[in-house]
Amino acid sequence: MIRHIRRTSAFCLLLLVLLLLNGARVQLLDADEYAHNPANRRADLLRYDQPRGGIVVGGRSVTGSRESGGSLRYARTYTQGPLYAPVTGYASQIYGTSLLENAEDGILSGTDARLAPFPLWTALTREQQPGGDVVTTIDPALQRAAYEGLGGKKGAVAAVEPSTGKILALVSTPSYDPGELSGSGSATTDAWARLNAAADRPMLNRALRQTYPPGSTFKVVTAAAALEHGVVDDPDAATDTPSPYPLPGTSTRLTNEADGCEDATLRHAFEVSCNTVFAHLGVDVGLDAMADTAEKFGFNDDGLMIPSRVAGSTFDTDMNDAQLALSSIGQYDTAATPLQMAMVAAAVANDGDLRRPYLVNRLTDARGNTLAHTRPRRLHRAMSEDTARQLRELMTDVVTKGTGTKAAIPGATVGGKTGTAQHGVGNSGTPYAWFLSWAQADGAEEPAVAVAVVVEDASADRADISGGGNAAPIAREVMRAALDR
Amino acid sequence: MTATTAATADAPPPGIRLPRRRGTELLLLAAAVLISVYGYVEVGLARHGTVPAGAASYGAGLAVLALLGHLAVRFRAPYADPLLLPIAVLLNGLGLVLIFRLDQETPKDEAAPTQLIWSALGVALFIGVVALLRDHRVLQRYAYLSAAAALVLMVVPILFPAVNGAKIWIRFAGFSIQPGEFAKILISVFFAAYLAANRHGLAYTGRRLWRLQFPTGRVLGPIVAIWLVSVAVLVLERDLGTSLLFFGVFVVLLYAATGRTGWIAVGLLLAAVGAAVVGSLEPHVHSRVADWLHPFASIERGEGASQLALSLFAFGAGGMLGTGLGQGHSALIGFAMKSDFILATAGEELGHTGLTALFLLYTLLVARGYRAGLALREPFGRLLAVGLSSLLAIQVFVIAGGVMGLIPLTGMAMPFLAQGGSSVVTNWIMIALLVRISDRARRPRPARADTGVIARVVVPEAGADGDDGPPGHGRAPGEDAGARDGRPGDGPRNRPGRRRGRRRARRNGGAR
Numbered sequence: 001m002i003r004h005i006r007r008t009s010a011f012c013l014l015l016l017v018l019l020l021l022n023g024a025r026v027q028l029l030d031a032d033e034y035a036h037n038p039a040n041r042r043a044d045l046l047r048y049d050q051p052r053g054g055i056v057v058g059g060r061s062v063t064g065s066r067e068s069g070g071s072l073r074y075a076r077t078y079t080q081g082p083l084y085a086p087v088t089g090y091a092s093q094i095y096g097t098s099l100l101e102n103a104e105d106g107i108l109s110g111t112d113a114r115l116a117p118f119p120l121w122t123a124l125t126r127e128q129q130p131g132g133d134v135v136t137t138i139d140p141a142l143q144r145a146a147y148e149g150l151g152g153k154k155g156a157v158a159a160v161e162p163s164t165g166k167i168l169a170l171v172s173t174p175s176y177d178p179g180e181l182s183g184s185g186s187a188t189t190d191a192w193a194r195l196n197a198a199a200d201r202p203m204l205n206r207a208l209r210q211t212y213p214p215g216s217t218f219k220v221v222t223a224a225a226a227l228e229h230g231v232v233d234d235p236d237a238a239t240d241t242p243s244p245y246p247l248p249g250t251s252t253r254l255t256n257e258a259d260g261c262e263d264a265t266l267r268h269a270f271e272v273s274c275n276t277v278f279a280h281l282g283v284d285v286g287l288d289a290m291a292d293t294a295e296k297f298g299f300n301d302d303g304l305m306i307p308s309r310v311a312g313s314t315f316d317t318d319m320n321d322a323q324l325a326l327s328s329i330g331q332y333d334t335a336a337t338p339l340q341m342a343m344v345a346a347a348v349a350n351d352g353d354l355r356r357p358y359l360v361n362r363l364t365d366a367r368g369n370t371l372a373h374t375r376p377r378r379l380h381r382a383m384s385e386d387t388a389r390q391l392r393e394l395m396t397d398v399v400t401k402g403t404g405t406k407a408a409i410p411g412a413t414v415g416g417k418t419g420t421a422q423h424g425v426g427n428s429g430t431p432y433a434w435f436l437s438w439a440q441a442d443g444a445e446e447p448a449v450a451v452a453v454v455v456e457d458a459s460a461d462r463a464d465i466s467g468g469g470n471a472a473p474i475a476r477e478v479m480r481a482a483l484d485r
Numbered sequence: 486m487t488a489t490t491a492a493t494a495d496a497p498p499p500g501i502r503l504p505r506r507r508g509t510e511l512l513l514l515a516a517a518v519l520i521s522v523y524g525y526v527e528v529g530l531a532r533h534g535t536v537p538a539g540a541a542s543y544g545a546g547l548a549v550l551a552l553l554g555h556l557a558v559r560f561r562a563p564y565a566d567p568l569l570l571p572i573a574v575l576l577n578g579l580g581l582v583l584i585f586r587l588d589q590e591t592p593k594d595e596a597a598p599t600q601l602i603w604s605a606l607g608v609a610l611f612i613g614v615v616a617l618l619r620d621h622r623v624l625q626r627y628a629y630l631s632a633a634a635a636l637v638l639m640v641v642p643i644l645f646p647a648v649n650g651a652k653i654w655i656r657f658a659g660f661s662i663q664p665g666e667f668a669k670i671l672i673s674v675f676f677a678a679y680l681a682a683n684r685h686g687l688a689y690t691g692r693r694l695w696r697l698q699f700p701t702g703r704v705l706g707p708i709v710a711i712w713l714v715s716v717a718v719l720v721l722e723r724d725l726g727t728s729l730l731f732f733g734v735f736v737v738l739l740y741a742a743t744g745r746t747g748w749i750a751v752g753l754l755l756a757a758v759g760a761a762v763v764g765s766l767e768p769h770v771h772s773r774v775a776d777w778l779h780p781f782a783s784i785e786r787g788e789g790a791s792q793l794a795l796s797l798f799a800f801g802a803g804g805m806l807g808t809g810l811g812q813g814h815s816a817l818i819g820f821a822m823k824s825d826f827i828l829a830t831a832g833e834e835l836g837h838t839g840l841t842a843l844f845l846l847y848t849l850l851v852a853r854g855y856r857a858g859l860a861l862r863e864p865f866g867r868l869l870a871v872g873l874s875s876l877l878a879i880q881v882f883v884i885a886g887g888v889m890g891l892i893p894l895t896g897m898a899m900p901f902l903a904q905g906g907s908s909v910v911t912n913w914i915m916i917a918l919l920v921r922i923s924d925r926a927r928r929p930r931p932a933r934a935d936t937g938v939i940a941r942v943v944v945p946e947a948g949a950d951g952d953d954g955p956p957g958h959g960r961a962p963g964e965d966a967g968a969r970d971g972r973p974g975d976g977p978r979n980r981p982g983r984r985r986g987r988r989r990a991r992r993n994g995g996a997r
Binding site for chain 2: 001004
């Protein structure tokens with residue numbers, strides 16, 4: 001009997017061993033899989049169990065938290081929601097996160113490993129860290145100037161510091177209040193439905209995520225390509241271009257809005273924005289060289305993160321000469337985000353050295369200790385210093401005596417380029433007004449800011465839409481704010 | 486303290502007094518209460534940043550219960566195993582902490598105060614059993630009465646309305662009890678008593694069929710009948726966990742009593758047939774099995790997580806060290822989180838480490854029960870100890886395995902841990918019986934003068950001792966005397982004889 005009792009006790013021991021093995025399977029082996037199951041609400045509960053870290057603009061957080069009273073305890077608030085929505089994005093308990101709220105979610109929600117003072121120990125104890133702050137490069141004065149400049153119009157502004165790549169302003173209008181999407185109640189779902197159904201698409205980040213035909217502003221790139229590849233040696237020499245210019249291999253004749261474009265010099269063509277000259281130059285430079293230069297400015301790059309993803313700007317690499325001619329004046333399939341065009345202006349302003357644009361200056365923990373600091377880095381050398389110098393001259397001329405006089409600022413050197421982009425089938429849509437520019441205070445060592453403005457306003461009289469008329473004054477106010485920094 | 490036993494009365498040479506370890510027990514009890522109080526404090530600090538108001542009252546309540554239990558053991562079962570009571574108090578205390586912790590999630594439905602009252606009742610019954618039942622062998626006389634009472638207890642709930650699909654409750658005047666819980670002990674008593682009396686008949690008589698020896702229906706009949714009736718009743722009531730438990734204990738005791746491996750084979754065969762029939766005929770069971778096989782199927786179907794999936798999430802969230810008491814989200818499990826699924830809270834907030842510690846506490850309890858059984862010399866006590874211990878072991882396995890996805894889920898209460906009055910009371914009675922048995926097992930046998938070897942000793946405790954082998958076979962003379970004699974000097978001298986005796990008994994009884 002004793003022997004059999006011992007055997008039954010061994011059976012009980014076997015049951016225990018099975019339980020322990022199964023426990024290890026469930027709690028250690030499969031735990032990660034369980035944690036990531038969408039039906040497991042723990043991640044959400046943990047995430048909203050504490051106030052989210054702040055997104056800091058100009059030394060002050062533009063975000064906050066409020067007690068929601070639900071099981072997801074804290075909801076996000078925004079102090080100036082519509083103004084900073086293109087920077088912050090939203091943090092919603094239902095719809096997740098976007099833009100900076102998304103890209104730096106780990107820091108803001110407190111889950112990032114860098115927040116733990118003793119990472120291994122914290123991983124062991126799973127102590128929750130308070131959310132850290134994301135200090136942006138945005139300058140509130142520029143942001144406000146751009147936002148107010150656009151007013152009620154549809155459009156976007158991107159401003160960068162040429163020497164570093166810091167993004168100083170990122171505005172998209174019409175905007176929305178991301179705070180409306182924070183909670184988890186029916187008000188949130190209603191707001192989501194309304195914002196998504198709105199005809200003017202307030203949740204679209206036009207500065208980062210929308211590409212437009214850049215129109216004449218692309219002539220900066222074409223001019224750079226012509227100078228870099230020796231097609232034009234002297235900006236003051238005649239370019240041997242007929243006006244109108246027959247597109248190669250077609251019967252279409254390209255015309256100009258401006259006068260004096262026949263055989264115009266590069267300088268004059270740039271000043272008054274001759275289509276014919278730049279179309280011709282583009283064909284002369286050739287497809288490969290044009291694409292090469294465009295790519296050095298940042299085109300055809302889908303992978304740019306600031307740290308939010310930036311939509312790729314395009315310059316086709318497979319075209320006939322007629323298409324190349326149109327592409328060289330920013331039409332056909334050429335498309336660029338406002339940030340991309342600000343990068344073009346910044347490269348010119350910064351001696352041809354294109355800095356990688358970035359939106360996050362520092363990441364800090366809840367006590368303000370810096371965890372990470374973004375260091376400026378070169379993205380590409382877009383062109384030689386010589387070419388950049390020549391382009392700065394050309395752009396300055398545009399503002400002093402060309403199409404962009406409305407951007408002029410006393411006491412500063414301002415370079416600019418206007419653009420009016422046709423779009424829609426048979427150019428039926430309202431043209432987009434573009435202006436890209438940079439500004440350097442007299443006596444300053446380097447340009448303070450590079451700005452790109454696009455205005456797409458369907459309500460405006462079509463004749464009124466021009467880069468010089470609509471977009472340049474907005475750029476001027478942004479530049480003025482930058483010069484006052 | 487008591488001068489009733491011969492060993493202490495005679496005790497000629499100093500220092501041979503057998504250790505009773507009551508001081509150890511008191512120390513362990515203090516530790517068990519302190520650990521529980523620490524748990525309350527931790528819940529309070531984690532949830533509200535303050536020591537909860539309940540910590541003092543729960544701690545004091547638990548301490549009083551522990552002390553009363555200890556006094557009962559000290560005066561009525563002084564030789565009892567010193568681990569049984571502290572482990573029970575610790576498990577009960579941890580259960581109260583877990584329920585108190587889950588009460589924080591359901592402020593309108595507090596279960597911990599009620600559970601404390603039930604625990605007090607359980608300890609009162611523990612004291613009652615330890616104090617009044619002087620000899621566990623008395624129970625042997627009431628074998629059939631136990632069986633009848635168990636059947637009545639199990640049948641009665643059929644007259645009451647079903648609760649959550651199972652007709653296992655009796656409700657009156659705001660109270661609800663689960664009589665099936667009490668039936669567990671009674672059935673164990675019956676099994677142990679019947680098998681102790683009839684094990685030779687079961688092992689050696691009857692017809693041989695192929696390689697299996699089948700006993701006569703006269704011997705096998707009553708026990709199989711009672712087992713079948715109880716299982717049938719439980720299936721009717723949809724209390725499948727308990728029917729599995731009865732089955733397991735039945736097979737374990739049958740094997741322990743007769744040593745016939747064939748019984749295990751027959752048992753497993755019956756279990757397989759039963760499971761297949763019930764599994765296919767009962768939609769309730771069928772869905773449980775489906776859940777077990779594919780715990781996340783309902784999520785993929787878009788119907789949300791099943792309770793088992795939520796339980797697995799909780800265990801997974803615990804990881805190695807757990808989230809800490811009060812800091813998990815096992816409340817997401819919702820229904821039955823304080824009863825059937827209480828282990829998920831332990832798994833999430835105490836982690837794999839804490840869960841392993843819990844399992845080891847149960848294991849220690851079971852092992853101590855087995856040990857008491859093995860130290861006894863009469864079959865009824867042995868089988869009762871083995872029955873109660875394996876009842877505990879199988880119950881822990883079935884519940885823990887169920888909520889952790891090892892086996893299909895069956896609704897049952899984790900002993901001492903889960904919310905449930907009947908359960909906690911029953912478990913305290915079980916502990917009382919084990920304390921009683923271990924006291925008997927560890928009590929020094931009255932020494933016979935100063936001779937080391939006595940041919941045949943007749944002492945009251947050894948009344949049923951003679952049938953450790955088939956009747957009529959001789960026993961080694963040294964065995965009884967050697968083990969019975971408390972004097973250390975005798976042990977080594979008798980060891981060879983004892984071993985010889987056991988070998989012979991094995992040859993006689995075990996392997997024909």
